[in-house]
Amino acid sequence: MAVSNFSTKDLVSGGIFVVAGAYFxxxxxxxxxxxxxxxxxxxxxxxxxxxxxxLGLAVAAxxxxxxxxxxxxxPSWRGIVLIIGVVIFFGATIRGLGFVPVVLVSxxxxxxxxxxxxxxxxxxxxxxxxxxCTLIFVVGLGMSVPWFGPWLGM
Amino acid sequence: MDIIxxxxxxxxxxxxxxxxxxxxxxxxxGTLVGVLPGIGPTATIAMLLPITFSLSPAGALIMxxxxxxxxxxxxxxxxxLINLPGExxxxxxxxxxxxxxxxxxxxxxxxxxxxxxxxxxxxGTLLLAFFAPxxxxxxxxxxxxxxxALIVLGLLVSIALAHGSILKALAMIVLGLLLGMVGQDIYxxxxxxxxxxxxLYSGLNFVSVAVGIFGVAxxxxxxxxxxxxxxxxxxxxxxxxxxDDFKRIAAPVVRGTVLGSVLGIxxxxxxxxxSFASYSAEKRLSKHPEEFGHGAIEGVAGPESxxxxxxxxxxxxxxxxxxxxxxxxxxxxxxxxxxxxxPGPNVINDQPALFWGIIASMWIGNVMLVLLNLPLIGLWVKxxxxxxxxxxxxxxxxxxxxxxxxxxxxxxxxxxxxFGVVGYVLMRFGCEPAPxxxxxxxxxxxxxHLRRAMIISRGDPTVFITxxxxxxxxxxxxxxxxxxxxxxxxxxxxxxxxEED
Numbered sequence: 001m002a003v004s005n006f007s008t009k010d011l012v013s014g015g016i017f018v019v020a021g022a023y024f025x026x027x028x029x030x031x032x033x034x035x036x037x038x039x040x041x042x043x044x045x046x047x048x049x050x051x052x053x054x055l056g057l058a059v060a061a062x063x064x065x066x067x068x069x070x071x072x073x074x075p076s077w078r079g080i081v082l083i084i085g086v087v088i089f090f091g092a093t094i095r096g097l098g099f100v101p102v103v104l105v106s107x108x109x110x111x112x113x114x115x116x117x118x119x120x121x122x123x124x125x126x127x128x129x130x131x132x133c134t135l136i137f138v139v140g141l142g143m144s145v146p147w148f149g150p151w152l153g154m
Numbered sequence: 155m156d157i158i159x160x161x162x163x164x165x166x167x168x169x170x171x172x173x174x175x176x177x178x179x180x181x182x183x184g185t186l187v188g189v190l191p192g193i194g195p196t197a198t199i200a201m202l203l204p205i206t207f208s209l210s211p212a213g214a215l216i217m218x219x220x221x222x223x224x225x226x227x228x229x230x231x232x233x234x235l236i237n238l239p240g241e242x243x244x245x246x247x248x249x250x251x252x253x254x255x256x257x258x259x260x261x262x263x264x265x266x267x268x269x270x271x272x273x274x275x276x277x278g279t280l281l282l283a284f285f286a287p288x289x290x291x292x293x294x295x296x297x298x299x300x301x302x303a304l305i306v307l308g309l310l311v312s313i314a315l316a317h318g319s320i321l322k323a324l325a326m327i328v329l330g331l332l333l334g335m336v337g338q339d340i341y342x343x344x345x346x347x348x349x350x351x352x353x354l355y356s357g358l359n360f361v362s363v364a365v366g367i368f369g370v371a372x373x374x375x376x377x378x379x380x381x382x383x384x385x386x387x388x389x390x391x392x393x394x395x396x397x398d399d400f401k402r403i404a405a406p407v408v409r410g411t412v413l414g415s416v417l418g419i420x421x422x423x424x425x426x427x428x429s430f431a432s433y434s435a436e437k438r439l440s441k442h443p444e445e446f447g448h449g450a451i452e453g454v455a456g457p458e459s460x461x462x463x464x465x466x467x468x469x470x471x472x473x474x475x476x477x478x479x480x481x482x483x484x485x486x487x488x489x490x491x492x493x494x495x496x497p498g499p500n501v502i503n504d505q506p507a508l509f510w511g512i513i514a515s516m517w518i519g520n521v522m523l524v525l526l527n528l529p530l531i532g533l534w535v536k537x538x539x540x541x542x543x544x545x546x547x548x549x550x551x552x553x554x555x556x557x558x559x560x561x562x563x564x565x566x567x568x569x570x571x572x573f574g575v576v577g578y579v580l581m582r583f584g585c586e587p588a589p590x591x592x593x594x595x596x597x598x599x600x601x602x603h604l605r606r607a608m609i610i611s612r613g614d615p616t617v618f619i620t621x622x623x624x625x626x627x628x629x630x631x632x633x634x635x636x637x638x639x640x641x642x643x644x645x646x647x648x649x650x651x652x653e654e655d
Contacts, residue, residue: 010319013583017325024332024347031344037613041339041346044601048332055325062321072582079377080578083370083550084571090554091567103551110547114377117543129548137555144562 010063017056025049082113098149099138104130161283164510168518173216176209177515180217181522184224189231196368196591198225199485200361200556211493212508216515218489219469222482223275223516226465227523230267230458235260244461246429250446250453257449262395266403266451267458268527269395274411274459275520278466281415283513286474287502296475298607299617303627304477305600309593310631323589326580330593331600333358340602353565360484362566363594365553366573367587373546374578403455406436410459418464419471432460466516472497473509477599484595 024045034040086106094102107129111122138145167173187198202221206214226244233244234251247267254263296304309327336347337357348354395403413435414428436456437446446453469486471477476498478484490497495505502509557566577587611617619625 009584013322013325013580013585016580016583017329020329020332024335027347031339031346032342035613036608036615039605039608041342041344044604045332045335045346048328048335052325052328052332055321055328059319059321059325062319073378075578075582076374076377080374080575083374083377084575086550087370087554087567087571087574090551090558091564091571094558094564094567103555106554107547107551110550111543114543114546116541121544125544125547129551132548133551133555137559145558 005065005067007063007066010066011060014056014058014060014063017059018053019056021049021052021054021056023049025053076113076115078115079113082109086110086113093151094145094149096149096151098146098152100130100134100147101149101152103133107133157283160287160506160510161514163507164283164512164514167212167507167511168216168514173213173511173515174518176213176217177220177519178522180220181224181519181526184221184226185228185231185523185526186224187221188225188228195222195225195229195482196364196485198222198228199482200364203361203485203489203556206489207492211495211505212511214489214493215486215508215512216519218486219512219516220519220522222486223271223462223465223519223523226462227268227271227527230271230461231264231527234263234267234454244429246433246457247454247461249433250448250450253449254451254454259449259451262399262451263454265395265528266399266454268524270403270407270410270455270459271462272520272524273407274414274461274463275466275523276517277411278415278418278463279513279517279520282466282470282473282516283510286470286509286513296623297621298603298610299621299624300627301475301477302600302603302607303618303624303631304475305596305603307627307631307634308477309596309600310634319584322585326585326587326589327593330590330595331597332593333363333590334594334597335601340598341605351565353563357598358569358594359557359561359563359566360488360595362557362569363573364591365557366570367577367591369549369553370570370574371577371581371587373549374574375581376542376546399451402451406432406452406456407459409435409439410456410461411463414460414463414465415467417460418467428460428464429457432456469512469516473501473512474499478595 026049028042028045028049031042031045032040033042033046036043086109089109090102090106104126108122108126111117111125112119117125134147138147168177183202184195184198187202188195199218199221203218206217209217229244230247230251233248234255251263251267254260334357336354338345338355345355410428410432413432417428417431433446433453433456436450436452437443440446440450440452442450468483472483472486476487476496478487487497490501495501495508553570554567557570558564580590581587607617608615617624618628
């Protein structure tokens with residue numbers, strides 16, 4: 001992945017900015033741009049998107065002749081997949097399954113995303129967290145969400 | 155208005171037994187959550203915001219303010235004890251505080267932080283009391299061009315001393331501004347960048363963005379390296395300061411307070427800027443600059459005071475102009491609005507009891523903070539001995555539950571995941587997340603005021619330089635960038651940041 005003579009960090013982050021800027025600017029063309037006097041909804045995003053793309057190029061260029069020296073750690077794919085999975089699971093099922101089952105499953109899976117946690121420890125942690133969260137958020141703070149949701153026939 | 159009478163009114167509100175209780179709960183909760191590794195004031199307030207919904211406006215805001223400085227203080231505690239700052243401004247405290255802790259001087263470091271914070275908090279509160287009303291009156295003269303100039307100043311000042319590369323900080327701000335434009339256009343109602351999802355019409359939820367980009371991204375980064383993140387400082391002995399220590403911290407505390415008070419007023423990361431500025435000032439003024447980075451007590455005293463003074467004075471733009479100086483203040487704006495109050499120049503006249511009550515409660519909160527924290531340092535250390543592997547699942551869950559409970563909107567939960575990944579990727583490639591969040595908060599305001607100013611001036615952009623206040627503010631903004639780009643200052647920036655690793 002290392003391009004000689006270039007900082008990978010700057011190259012990649014610059015690239016991200018260019019892509020994001022281009023997306024916002026191009027999408028903004030679908031909206032009315034207007035004039036400086038009466039700016040339409042597309043004016044600011046078009047302008048800022050172009051600026052962002054320009055800045056991205058500058059960031060990438062600033063990495064020239066500054067190759068990365070420090071060694072980076074490999075990302076924990078297991079952590080990323082499980083944690084993001086938990087967030088999506090939580091959003092997708094909180095209405096259907098209800099608070100208790102969702103929190104129980106979520107905390108169990110989230111705990112598993114660390115290699116240091118054994119399944120038994122994760123189960124114990126999940127039960128503790130579920131009791132704690134239910135007491136704090138549902139009982140204590142009166143959050144309006146059912147303990148068990150409609151999908152479970154309750 | 156007579157300050158004494160106003161403060162009297164304020165104290166009568168703040169000393170109401172219920173409000174004292176709310177203030178205490180706020181400070182306690184803020185400290186408890188803030189002391190958790192990796193959770194700073196932003197995430198703490200975001201999570202605890204729903205608690206205050208059912209309270210009276212004064213009670214809710216007093217409690218939130220308590221949570222804010224409680225969390226601020228709690229964040230410094232973790233920075234000192236385990237070198238894990240809960241937010242960017244306590245990163246500076248970690249430099250020397252952690253070194254002190256490693257040398258077995260965690261007690262004096264924590265005590266310095268507490269005392270410095272208390273002094274700075276007291277001064278900051280007084281300044282707020284004296285200068286908020288005139289500033290509020292001046293704010294009534296502010297039109298769209300002035301607001302626009304002020305926001306530009308805030309954004310640009312935040313780059314001037316931000317971490318690392320200026321270009322990247324600038325790009326992150328612009329990205330934040332763009333993300334702030336997701337949702338319906340304020341003037342035409344046209345939905346923008348929503349992918350046709352109705353739930354996005356009202357824009358991205360700030361709490362989701364903040365929790366994702368700070369909380370979840372931080373967890374993903376910590377999972378990279380699972381060893382070596384245990385409590386390494388077990389014994390906190392010798393809590394109190396020696397006479398020599400007192401002598402050494404007096405001047406840095408005063409200087410830090412002055413710097414923090416001034417910079418805290420600026421919208422846009424003033425408090426972050428304050429602690430960095432104070433650290434480099436102390437290093438330059440010290441007779442023993444070589445001690446910095448190796449446990450110099452001045453390196454804790456100055457930035458901590460600056461940080462807390464700025465925390466108090468950053469309420470000035472919020473309460474007088476309705477402009478959030480930084481992400482936490484943006485959450486406070488949300489809290490005001492939820493209570494049916496529009497923060498801005500009119501609060502002081504329409505709701506004097508609320509306005510002065512909050513100010514008075516800030517001082518009471520600071521007293522409580524010192525009383526609470528000095529004896530409890532031993533307990534904080536025990537709490538920190540919870541291993542990280544048990545802590546982070548709790549953080550993920552609190553984030554999801556907290557965001558969902560605000561609007562019962564599941565897209566707010568998905569946004570946490572999305573911004574968690576975005577924040578993680580950007581952090582990996584050397585971009586600081588703080589400027590993005592600032593841009594996100596100020597983006598809609600920037601667009602609104604720019605468009606309004608252009609309509610008023612009939613499309614003439616010179617309006618920004620022909621009106622004196624806006625011209626001055628824009629001039630300061632340009633100056634801030636020039637100073638940031640000047641090579642000599644750049645060298646100083648490097649000196650400050652090198653020691654952080």
